[in-house]
Amino acid sequence: MTFFKKPKKLKQEAAPVHIEEKGVNTENKTEEKTTIDDVLSQVKKPFGSTDDLVTQIIELPGDESKLAFLYIESIIDKQLVQSQIINPVFEISHENVQESFDQMMNLALKKQTDFTKAQSLLLQSNTLVFTEDTSCFYSLATPVKTERDITEPDNETIIRGAHDGFIESLSINLALIRKRLKTPKLTIKYLRVGNETHTTIALLYVDNIANMDYVKEVERRIRSIEADAVYTPGNIEESIEDKPFSFFPQILSTERPDRVAANLMEGRIALVYDTSPTAHVMPVNFFTFYQSVDDYNKRWIIGSFFRSIRLFSFFIAMGLPAVYIAIVSFHFEVIPFGLILLIKSSLEDIPYPPLFEALLMELTIELIREASIRLPTRIGSTIAIVGGLVIGDAVVKAGLVSNLMIIVVAITAIAAYIVPSNEMSAAVRILRFPFMIAAATMGFLGIIFGIMILLFHLCRLYTFGAPYFAPLAPFKWKDFKDAIIRVPFWMMNRRPQDLQTQQESLDNQTRKWDKS
């Protein structure tokens, strides 16, 4: 936490200090000579009394001149400083000291003349070297390696395909994408947000594919963010999405570099963050959330089947409890004769209305889910057994909830988790509550009006200017290829139209051998 607090002082004090510093610099050429200690104290001043800011002063072997190393201990690699800076200094031959010293400094280090940058360089894991020449200083990036290994993201596992995922380091995340898209057209723009946190965001797009209007729009929105602290990608997402009051996620969050790379090639824009394994993809449409990398590694018929199952699950997860409530409380006559006795016998002894039953069970499932997220996996499975099996069984035996309701709720819960995107799954789970209430008050009529409002909401939703419900609304038959089904690779010869890419056609002639 202290790390976050510290820069605050920097902001308050930095400005006057720099002005002074410049004054000192210009003065020293004309009047008396500033010493290395003056410079050091000026640079160190904004940091106050933090203990991890270390100054190391050594005297050069030949003459009397001094060298000062300045770094923040906690974020630099000491061994690197030793081997890259301190050791070479001592290896300088004793003959022409000054010359070889200058040579060494210029080769290994970066010469900086702008003293205003000194603090931010320090905060970015640089080691600063000050010499007797107070008009300039040298810097070298010596970041400490604190990254974890590249692992497969737990929340987006797939069966077949690459098993690497983003981690908490921007440079490695970018490397993972660059590794997949070895094209000079891949453009990366660094943007800084947060006056105090200086969070770095990388904006990625493929130059000759992505629509520049969307790129500009994304950049404009990010640049307009004015905040002291931006901690998580969620902050950014909330700041730049179109309709913050909508239930639906309007930016795709993923931890998979292959997913980001594929979306970039489709003409979308990605945001990759430092200190977070989450990357954002935009502009996306509703169906992007239902695509999984797995689809493309399966045979296409099977991939299409699972894709459509997933889309179907949207309706089940959202509507099944509502339809059940509507049928048992309003439209008993819809149930075929054979089933009616079964349902009647199951419902007869339940003391309260179906809506209450459904709400009770849906909330229980949400409770179990929320509880098992935070628990270690070993306890988590216990919770699942206690929550799922014991409560489910006991609640029926106690006569609180009907058998059928348990079945409905269970199917709904499973359907909600089929969505490959966690955000979309959450949206669907929330949406079923209004539907259940609508069904309990108006039966089918309520559901129909709910569906109409929902569909229209999707129709009028735009993300960064691109229609959200494409290719259904606006209806683009040709874009169904990768939305509702997944056609074979060799048939995907166009990029989605709603992205208005610079190159709509894709060169995808992978089965040329078959033609001859």
Added chain:
Amino acid sequence: MSSQSITHRQLFFLIFQTQIGVGVLSLPYSLFVKAKTDGWISLMLAGIFIQFSLLAIWKLCNRFPKSTIFDILPKIMGKPLGFVFNFIYTLHFAFISILILALYNQVVGKWILFDTPHWVIIFIMAFTGVYFITSTPREMARFFTIVTPLLLILLGLILYAYTDLHLLYIFPVGSVGVSNIIRSSSDAMVSLLGFDVALVFLAYTSGASNKKLKVLSFASLSVTLIYLFIVVTTYMYFNPLEIVIVPEPVLYMLKAFSFTVIERTDLIFLSIWIISVATSFISYLYVASKGLQTLFKLKKHESAAPFIALFCFLIAIIPNEKLEILTWNKYISMTSLLFSGIAPIFLLLIAVIRKKQEKGTASS
């Protein structure tokens, strides 16, 4: 191209979905009252007549591109008279919305929700309408497009009737005489209403003008054919003596079908039918709100939306008996015939005689 403009295809679905509406359920019955089993001929006549109305509407809008009927009226009649006619047209469109609400309420109250207070049923439709019309024609057209495939389910359900048809029921053809058939076609016109929203939506359509006419007449033709299919099917399904006692023949027909997974297909039909009704209602409400916008010189039609919906809601809850609704139906049908079917032809004549047209359009 402004963000409000719509394509030809979107225009098609706007008109198509507006035309298909409340009428589906009762059309076979209302045609049968006057024309007996020749009702389908009346329907075809009405379909042909509508093509002429559409031609007039298209011609009229063609003289004033990018203008809605509410902009056109003051231009061809002068400001004061134009204002009066704008008022009349706004009221006319509002009353069609009200009629749709009342008929929808009647069917829903009779078939789905027996005990729910009528005002609730009307309220939910009216205020869903507000949400829809605070958007642009383009977004509405997108919605109308994606709900259109649902009609296939409706037609599929009706197709099931072909397992039990009696072809002889529609014979003899032409038994009631030409005059009855023609008189009955005015009833058919009412069910086919919806083409008149083109008076407003044509202004938003971009693209070739000739193609617009094709789209309009094709939309109307499709609706006429679908209605013809429904009417002929019900006439062949029910004995002529039966139809007289079933005011919603389509529903009674579907009620008889039951499948192993679903018992009452009519409820499924009705649920989808409500979407069709909603699309008609939304179109008319949008057009009426546009009228209100012109009358009060509002910047956006969005600000007029809640008021027009409230107005429709308050009027639509007044009639509470079946006979009252029938009387309303009769009068509003007559005015609709006048303002939607015949008036465009006269308006076009006035425009031609007074040589009014927007500069830059080719005179024809």
